[in-house]
Amino acid sequence: MKGKARILILCTGNSARSQMAEAIVRHIGGDRVEVESAGVAPSAVREEAIAVMGEIGIDIASHRSKSVDEFVDRHFDYIITVCDNARESCPVFPGDAKRIHWSFDDPAGAPGSYDERIYAFRTSRDEMRQKLREFLDGELAAE
Numbered sequence: 641m642k643g644k645a646r647i648l649i650l651c652t653g654n655s656a657r658s659q660m661a662e663a664i665v666r667h668i669g670g671d672r673v674e675v676e677s678a679g680v681a682p683s684a685v686r687e688e689a690i691a692v693m694g695e696i697g698i699d700i701a702s703h704r705s706k707s708v709d710e711f712v713d714r715h716f717d718y719i720i721t722v723c724d725n726a727r728e729s730c731p732v733f734p735g736d737a738k739r740i741h742w743s744f745d746d747p748a749g750a751p752g753s754y755d756e757r758i759y760a761f762r763t764s765r766d767e768m769r770q771k772l773r774e775f776l777d778g779e780l781a782a783e
Contacts, residue, residue, distance in 0.1 A: 654679030654705040678708040692761040
């Protein structure tokens with residue numbers, strides 16, 4: 641692949657998993673990637689996502705929840721869905737984007753106290769960070 645890898649990360653609400661994954665890819669991939677995230681039913685970025693990303697030095701406080709409709713006319717090299725609903729509802733994108741699906745538990749649905757919810761967000765963040773690091777090291781290392 642010539643130039644930057646163009647990556648779109650999709651989830652249902654673009655409020656937690658896809659927001660964290662977008663920031664992780666941007667952080668790890670640096671100038672090798674252009675990354676966006678979106679949701680099939682966008683809502684708002686969760687404060688817990690902002691908090692746990694801040695714990696690892698990544699600021700997503702200025703992120704906004706975006707609709708997948710904003711990106712249907714753009715070309716991507718990779719479309720990564722991080723929840724089953726997004727995979728099933730994902731529109732068709734032009735070009736030959738490689739589709740990748742990883743289903744991560746939804747921390748936004750975690751019950752309990754604030755500390756219990758934060759734990760769920762940290763768990764999702766760490767699982768995604770490991771998977772995305774492996775993906776970027778494998779896919780972009782050959783370039």
